[in-house]
Amino acid sequence: xxxxxxxxxxxxxxxxxxxxxxxxxxxxxxxxxxxxxxxxxxxxxxxxxxxxxxxxxxxxxxxxxxxxxxxxxxxxxxxxxxxxxxxxxxxxxxxxxxxxxxxxxxxxxxxxxxxxxxxxxxxxxxxxxxxxxxxxxxxxxxxxxxxxxxxxxxxxxxxxxxxxxxxxxxxxxxxxxxxxxxxxxxxxxxxxxxxxxxxxxxxxxxxxxxxxxxxxxxxxxxxxxxxxxxxxxxxxxxxxxxxxxxxxxxxxxxxxxxxxxxxxxxxxxxxxxxxxxxxxxxxxxxxxxxxxxxxxxxxxxxxxxxxxxxxxxxxxxxxxxxxxxxxxxxxxxxxxxxxxxxxxxxxxxxxxxxxxxxxxxxxxxxxxxxxxxxxxxxxxxxxxxxxxxxxxxxxxxxxxxxxxxxxxxxxxxxxxxxxxxxxxxxxxxxxxxxxxxxxxxxxxxxxxxxxxxxxxxxxxxxxxxxxxxxxxxxxxxxxxxxxxxxxxxxxxxxxxxxxxxxxxxxxxxxxxxxxxxxxxxxxxxxxxx
Numbered sequence: 001x002x003x004x005x006x007x008x009x010x011x012x013x014x015x016x017x018x019x020x021x022x023x024x025x026x027x028x029x030x031x032x033x034x035x036x037x038x039x040x041x042x043x044x045x046x047x048x049x050x051x052x053x054x055x056x057x058x059x060x061x062x063x064x065x066x067x068x069x070x071x072x073x074x075x076x077x078x079x080x081x082x083x084x085x086x087x088x089x090x091x092x093x094x095x096x097x098x099x100x101x102x103x104x105x106x107x108x109x110x111x112x113x114x115x116x117x118x119x120x121x122x123x124x125x126x127x128x129x130x131x132x133x134x135x136x137x138x139x140x141x142x143x144x145x146x147x148x149x150x151x152x153x154x155x156x157x158x159x160x161x162x163x164x165x166x167x168x169x170x171x172x173x174x175x176x177x178x179x180x181x182x183x184x185x186x187x188x189x190x191x192x193x194x195x196x197x198x199x200x201x202x203x204x205x206x207x208x209x210x211x212x213x214x215x216x217x218x219x220x221x222x223x224x225x226x227x228x229x230x231x232x233x234x235x236x237x238x239x240x241x242x243x244x245x246x247x248x249x250x251x252x253x254x255x256x257x258x259x260x261x262x263x264x265x266x267x268x269x270x271x272x273x274x275x276x277x278x279x280x281x282x283x284x285x286x287x288x289x290x291x292x293x294x295x296x297x298x299x300x301x302x303x304x305x306x307x308x309x310x311x312x313x314x315x316x317x318x319x320x321x322x323x324x325x326x327x328x329x330x331x332x333x334x335x336x337x338x339x340x341x342x343x344x345x346x347x348x349x350x351x352x353x354x355x356x357x358x359x360x361x362x363x364x365x366x367x368x369x370x371x372x373x374x375x376x377x378x379x380x381x382x383x384x385x386x387x388x389x390x391x392x393x394x395x396x397x398x399x400x401x402x403x404x405x406x407x408x409x410x411x412x413x414x415x416x417x418x419x420x421x422x423x424x425x426x427x428x429x430x431x432x433x434x435x436x437x438x439x440x441x442x443x444x445x446x447x448x449x450x451x452x453x454x455x456x457x458x459x460x461x462x463x464x465x466x467x468x469x470x471x472x473x474x475x476x477x478x479x480x481x482x483x484x485x486x487x488x489x490x491x492x493x494x495x496x497x498x499x500x501x502x503x504x505x506x507x508x509x510x511x512x513x514x515x516x517x518x519x520x521x522x523x524x525x526x527x528x529x
Contacts, residue, residue, distance in 0.1 A: 183278060285463035447476060449497075472498065
């Protein structure tokens, strides 16, 4: 009788089926945590900043965990994107646009108006939101918080909170669980804690400051800038270690790992940008544009960004060496390296699909032009590349690419354009890894067209805008420069059509008739016939 009396007689259900009690409690705690940050932003001076900052993070972390458990613990394992196109927050609805505007506004303040976030200027103490992070900053690096420390802390908390939610959502897929744990570890341990602790160990008078060990050129576009080089060279054994490590990452570690595992080793397992996209950006992956026009724009734009960072780096290094005995050695070294790279690209041009056939050639050709221009400058006595001072090139790149593109658009547009806007259209690191992946990597996604039912889940949830279904229908293996190997297409496939592989032979040209497919419980074994 009591059960009957508790039921509503309304024809419309007053209890939403997608929000249970646990979800509501978790959401309330998370909102309280975010509310503390908003109050600090609007000038509330908390009496014990360390305590309230801890309560804020605890509310967000515990609240998100409770919400995730309430969402996924009682449902069967498998695909869980129910009603994603009916949710205003994830289908470019009103709440999605509001959320996007808020995030974009935050990034505008972060990059260009940090004083409105409370950053103290000219030696003044921090106030507002940034002051709330002072106790934690003093604990980790012995200095008051900057806008970047505040941002890095919020960034890390977001990846940890949403990463746990992601793990519960894809708990049936071991690849997704391990990959997400890897991203959470690298962000918390390497990019955040280790960098801050090393910064505290360094001399306060040194020009060098500890940076993210996994952040390499060209993503770390200031690696070859004069202040950074001087800081590392003048930073003793620690500075020398970071210099050697950075060079090894660029020329040895990255190409080798890309050969072995594809660009996924970095973009989906290590990179902080990719980590945020995979965790906090997961509700928006279906918003990525899958059209051919988007693919064309992507290939042109990302290689042009790579060209711009190469030009800027050449200009910076040329300025660095101009008053040293190594000036001409650097000039001829750059010219020789670019010529060799041009010949290599030309010989491999057939391996690069579509417009990407000419983009690397344009990239290298542009670099050769730059090299010839600064050779002319050397003989004419001018010390600038393209007769433009290097600091202007750095300033332009830092503003348009480093700040506006990677930050404001790259994250702020999650609710509008999907979670990998920066990775698809602007990241120079993704461009280099993509070229390497396309040319010599062993990684590919194999398909079994005979099992495909054309449900479209794989294409819908590909955050890189790849029409995976079209490959699966044709039985073609996917070896795309843009693919980051996140594996979501395989995870959401109900038929086991897709499998991530590191092949020992070039199987991308083999047809589905030349492979025998053996499907087990959760694995697809590809056996050559």
